[in-house]
Amino acid sequence: MIHTSIHTVDNPAEPGELAVAVRVGQRMLAAYGTVDDGDIFAYAQAHGGLAEALRILLRAVGAERVGGLPGETTEKKATSVSRCPAAHHDDPTPCDGPTVVTVLDAANAGADGCEHHAARLLASLDGGRVYALPDAPAGAAIRVFKAAGTIRPFAWVDRGERA
Structure with missing residues (x-):
């Protein structure tokens, strides 16, 4: 009698949050690591991409700060937290x-x-x-x-x- 085993996987292995955050950070750095001087549009795009990559990385390592930096006023939080x-x-x-x-x-x-x-x-x-x-x-x-x-x-x- 030949016995065969069929192995099924309900949920294929997914990369962990840190691995995903590292990949996102690497891609954002490759895309936005250098910006042409004087191109305000490129600076805005790079800032948004890199800021989001950093947020993802901080969230993955459990260091994401909620509510802004210590000593920030409410007005500054409104303009700097989610822009x-x-x-x-x-x-x-x-x-x-x-x-x-x-x-x-x-x-x-x-x-x-x-x-x-x-x-x-x-x-x-x-x-x-x-x-x-x-x-x-x-x-x-x-x-x-x-x-x-x-x-x-x-x-x-x-x-x-x-x-």
């Missing part, structure tokens, strides 16, 4: 909602953003374009485009909002 990739690091304003559009520059580099930061970014670009993400509310890209037409480039600098 869209389109938000410039010197822009102190908070996001006005979820990420709903992608803003592309003349070279087709892009960053996703909330309507508020996407409009500010679009206003600061020459030859920029805006596209709604698939799950965006109707008219989001149009609202961003129209708002950008009423905003000065680098509005946070012109109005003295710089932190």
Whole structure:
């Protein structure tokens, strides 16, 4: 009598959180480790990607901080904790909602953003374009485009909002 054993696996082995975090960090560093000088759009995109990779890594090792840094004011937490990739690091304003559009520059580099930061970014670009993400509310890209037409480039600098 020949005995055969069939081994079934209900849940194939999945990589652990740390392994996934390391892979994400490596990919983000490869993609955003070097940014061209003066390309504000690339800086915003790189900052968002690298910040998210760091959050994933900190979460995987159980060191994610909830509620901001010690000594941060409530206002600073609102502007620094969960900001869209389109938000410039010197822009102190908070996001006005979820990420709903992608803003592309003349070279087709892009960053996703909330309507508020996407409009500010679009206003600061020459030859920029805006596209709604698939799950965006109707008219989001149009609202961003129209708002950008009423905003000065680098509005946070012109109005003295710089932190």
